[in-house]
Amino acid sequence: MAVQVMSQKSTRLIFAGLLLVVVLNISFFFYEKSRSGEFEVSLEKLVSAVPGTGSSVGEDLSALVKIKKAVYRPYYDDRNNGLLVVSRLEGAVWDEKDAQTLKIREMFARQEKEEFTIFEIAPYEGESIEPSDAKTDTEKEDLSETKKNEKNPIVAYADFQTTFISFFDEIMKHLDDCKPSVRGINTDEHYRKALEEDKFPHTKNGKMPTYGGHLREQYKNEPVRTYEYLKYFFRLSDDEVRSLKSAHEKYLQNMKTAAPENLLKYGAKHGYMQGNGIIYLGGGKYNQLVLTSISVLRYLGSVMPVEVLIPKKKDFDIDLCNTILPKLNAKCKVIEDFVPASVMLKIGGFQLKNVALLVSSFQNVLYLDADNIPIKNPDILFVNEPFKSSRMVMWPDLWRRLTSPLYYDIAGITVDKAYQVRNSYFPGDGRGKSLDPFLISYHDLKGAIPEALSETGQMMIDKEKHFSTLILSMYYNFYGPDYYYPLFSQGAAGEGDKETFIAARINSSFPTTKWAKFGPMGKNNKREYFGMGQYDPIVDYVQSTAENRHSTPLKEYATDQLDSSKDNYDFHFYKLHSLMFLHANWPKFYVAEMFDRNSFGRGPKDAENKRRRLYSDYMLKETGDFDIELHIMRHIELWACDTRILLTEVPEPDTEGRKKICTEVAAQIDFLIGG
Template structure:
């Protein structure tokens, strides 16, 4: 075994040396064609060679002997993260925008937004986030190096089975617990893993006492990385979701935000179309995409600007119906052209993915998220609401030309009115199986009407299909994806405005009006099977924290805030009981179907 270990380590070092030489050759070839150097990094091939040699030599001690699956996983991801260190761009964008940028508000997909669509044209989006030639060259080179470095062969035994993955830690552990408890009470038996981010407080009681009885367990990044590599990175925020995805043990995964409540049984989701054929299901946000065209330059994805292949979220109607040769192509949103990521933007509070099909997607999205705050989040979002990981998964799948399905039904919303202003509290995302059935029905109808669905395969205009000046997106949506007419069911309530965290709700005195009384914030329970989400959560708060139970110790953030302060705990429980009393009194009225007229 000792001889084997020495030979193995020697082979690993030779492999690293070969990799270094290989990339040095690429550096020489690429740098010969560039007129600019790296920004805030090695500025010559010799400097880059010195950097590579120093890095590889300094990290030789992270080599592990592959003797079991756990070591194979760490060895595989240690290499991935080595390459993340090597090929991540240096510095960060100044987030400077051009004076001509007219991207001053979010742009939706409804008819009242159509006059703003030209703001999303190639040239207009190019006028926004500014990157220097040096930055652009460095980003392009780094992206290419990382992609070339990836070993995308699916490691046997690394992932198995089906399950749900969430990110915990701090208040998110409590929220995840509430979601898992609801999953079990509503009949979902899929195992759940809760990722605890590095450097979080001790979550031992939560992991060892609260979760096991719910067929759930905590997972940590040390499942995939040696401790030396973990200490090299400083992760935060949206990056945790990518880490949770690679750290989880499941092959088929529902990546679910800790404040996102499924409202139907989920055990069959991985056996349904279109997940079976695509391996990636996404859900929509409210807005059209605002990605700078420089992103496609960086990643090397070609966009065909000759003619559009879709109109916003309509990728079924032939382009000849809504586009004619007299129209100004320079005013067409770049997302309507082949090669670009299609509209609408993605809301990543829930995501279904098959790791075997989409390993490349996962690894490249990890790269975008590790480098997200410094570079890729502003590059992909450009001031759009919800900047973060949300569009990194589709960006990676689009780069590799891998299949996905994004739900077409518009995201819903529930909320309340106060002082004449509407306040949304939860996003309603619809059943992807039903949505796909509606999509296939629309495809059949459009095929029957025009004889073909989608863009011409030859790239030539079909003279038999005439331009229709009466075509509209609203009509397309109303006919094929009307939620009320189709009986389309809500699948997830993303309860994020605000989150169900009793500590912050109490501290901020949320949902108490000027008269000192409280009120309901979810007022359309019929949209999700009359499940009373507020009553469920406040009942849970009262049981966990106000009924003499020791559950406070399960959640360190709560324990730290209330420890030794009886008055604060009593005040929080008083708030919880006031809300709970009102929710119980109004439960019957809220859950009785209202007559339709």
């Protein structure tokens, strides 16, 4: 009995002790909470008391207080050359032992001693709703009431399509009304005077030569594109200039500068002009290229929704659009469902990209050509500079600009011939500076389009902010072959739609990212062109804002493309660089053409029938551990050999043609692994 009483007393004592501990902990929690509140108030007082500070400093200090909630991930690491770029996600739930975060925090402590700079960027975490977009209870009730009165989804989508067709019909009527009154100017006779005067070197038709034209090479014999030089080749009469100028002014006066409200209203429920996304222009034989690119894109970790714009219903591949793409968070959208039939008859290849951008669902778009393959996950581009501020990013082409000064006169754009705003020549090259502005590149002057031609195999655009850019570029593309393409390119290499977007938005941000040409070694010890690498604009932007980030160029350049004594192939504008895209456009990865016909001599086998890397070992040097060529082959094997998918211009499964393709792909993979 005594033992039982003692046991009950012990139990009561233990319970009382535990209760006391709980009370003390609760009291301590509220005390610490009040102390924390006092600390935040005192922090704000401290910030406001410091001369020259404001809320921005307060926000920075608050961020330091909350630093334990930040999760870090490496994005670009070249500390040997003084730069580490990391992504930082605030407010994330993370393990205190998160290895990458702890490692990067240690680097913050060592950066001054080890002499490297850490630059923070934002990660891409998918779509998020800002607090201001949250619906109130009243709004929820209104939405519920609206839902009761909603149309049948099929009818609602038909209304959206009808509205879009009407919108496009209006654009086309305005285009028709603003056609220049003179006949087409894209003729040899407009170069005849240059041929007769023979003042500058020219082609046999009097057109401007490109000199191999590769901007990176800086050939000594390549003339500076001065005002006098650019206006020399392509000539227009006064009547032609007046006609083009009048038509251009008329178009601008009544041009749509924003998407119509009724289009946004009907399109809202179908995701039109909403969110971020990646789009491709596919259809027919291009679908096999698109599938390879999307397959690599998803392998790299991209979660961005994808749309494949198909020009016509006849280009629709059922297996791809209904079975494969939905599993990859992608879908097909047929352009002719949203564009009047009469307009589709007028649209050619150069106009399709423009139309695809307008028809695509997303507000913020990364456009990729079907033959463009990502090397890094591009999702992060949407939430960082330079896109974050400019809302439009374009990448450069191989050549220097050839745009005629006549274009600026026709478009009503003032170019200040006495004001140089940039230097398109590398440091130390005397051609980039002169006291006489008529001796420097015309496109280094204020008001002119930047010197490098643009390459639209990839481009980013906020369609809401730059809606007028898309509508004006429609004009340039619709009348491009007859009128505007010769003004932009003067008959030289690369004539087409690629200059229309930057011309329509001259004041857009043109990143200083550079290209690289990839291919096997050819004649004169020069690289052949098999594909173009385009660089990460984030890494370039980081360096554009820092000091001493430019590479040291050659002291002397090659005379021309035949001069094998000097090579500027390895030169990069910035010390550090990171490839983002491979524009695999010559040859393209059409599987039957590449693996059955060796891309007519430009495929995986050389002239002696020996296997080779398409982009040489230099690509491996640029991409490090990521062998993009090997990954392309593996992803082709994945869809062409491991599935029974039917695609346009791809031999059917189990046929000899398909088997031969798979045999060649497997052999090339073995070569790349063993080579």
